[in-house]
Amino acid sequence: MKGPLDLSPDEHPSQNSAGVSQPILETARSMAKKSSGRGQRDLKVKVKSARGRKLSSTRWLERQLNDPYVRRAKVEGYRGRAAFKILELDDKYGFLKPGDRVVDLGCAPGGWCQVAVARVNALGDNSGQQGSVLGIDLQAVEPIPGADLHQLDFMEDGADEKVKAWLGGTADVVMSDMAAASSGHKQTDHLRIVALCEAAAEFAFDVLEPGGTFVAKVLAGGAETSLQTLLKQRFDKVANVKPPASRSNSSEKFVVATGFRG
Ligand SMILES: C[S@@+](CC[C@H](N)C(=O)[O-])C[C@H]1O[C@@H](n2cnc3c(N)ncnc32)[C@H](O)[C@@H]1O
Numbered sequence: 001m002k003g004p005l006d007l008s009p010d011e012h013p014s015q016n017s018a019g020v021s022q023p024i025l026e027t028a029r030s031m032a033k034k035s036s037g038r039g040q041r042d043l044k045v046k047v048k049s050a051r052g053r054k055l056s057s058t059r060w061l062e063r064q065l066n067d068p069y070v071r072r073a074k075v076e077g078y079r080g081r082a083a084f085k086i087l088e089l090d091d092k093y094g095f096l097k098p099g100d101r102v103v104d105l106g107c108a109p110g111g112w113c114q115v116a117v118a119r120v121n122a123l124g125d126n127s128g129q130q131g132s133v134l135g136i137d138l139q140a141v142e143p144i145p146g147a148d149l150h151q152l153d154f155m156e157d158g159a160d161e162k163v164k165a166w167l168g169g170t171a172d173v174v175m176s177d178m179a180a181a182s183s184g185h186k187q188t189d190h191l192r193i194v195a196l197c198e199a200a201a202e203f204a205f206d207v208l209e210p211g212g213t214f215v216a217k218v219l220a221g222g223a224e225t226s227l228q229t230l231l232k233q234r235f236d237k238v239a240n241v242k243p244p245a246s247r248s249n250s251s252e253k254f255v256v257a258t259g260f261r262g
Helices: 024-034 055-065 068-076 083-093 111-119 159-167 186-207 224-234
Strands: 101-105 132-137 147-151 171-176 208-219 235-241 252-260
Touching (some): 068 083, 083 208, 083 235, 083 252, 101 111, 101 159, 101 186, 111 132, 111 171, 147 159, 171 186, 186 208, 186 224, 224 252
Parallel strands (some): 101 132, 101 171, 132 147, 171 208
Antiparallel strands (some): 208 252
16 A cells, blocks of 8 residues: 555656756745745654564654655655755755856765756756756765766865866865764764865865855854854855754754855
């Protein structure tokens, strides 16, 4: 029997060649206006505990089934709920424009890339200028039409040079959703993510065009202030944002630095 999340492909709305449903620009914008998604938490599916399933797995399943962003991602053809975070950030700051060249660091499974492909017109299927999307991740990523994807550890020696060679020029947007697997120790996770962020920022300083944008995920915890100081020296504006799609019980937030000064 089909569950609420088991939509067959033909039950999906029409999709463009990037695999994203056609009305994404409109739906994302209207979603940001009409509903954060949090307001829709009246679904409330209860999952019974089962022999052989840990309580934490039961809770995870229940959270997934009751998460409106998980459902929307499925219906709108995104690879994960993370897509809505970049949609909401871009709705607020408008950094993904047709013709832009985007680098997406830590892109698996590919939700941010799908959003970027559509918004920068990387497939050239809209009348505006055609942009490009380059994604890298530790893990292999299923192909996304319009995105150039590479498997790479961004922290290994010489990684930034490899990414620059694939990029073959400058970028308008560098975004990083990189996060190391959780160690279970909050401060260790925090320091690791700050290190990933700083590496992403150094890369952005090398490749961004003047006026460009840097977006990165950080975890609240204190050490991110040095990153803020660094970014404020190079960008006109640096904002700390928690988009509605970011779970309220998570310490993640995003820095959005706009107006790269070079
Ligand atoms: C939260 S996920 C990104 C989700 C993605 N934005 C999306 O929309 O599908 C974080 C990703 O960062 C990647 N990552 C962590 N450390 C990395 C590293 N050193 N180099 C490259 N990718 C890394 C992980 O493999 C993981 O896929």
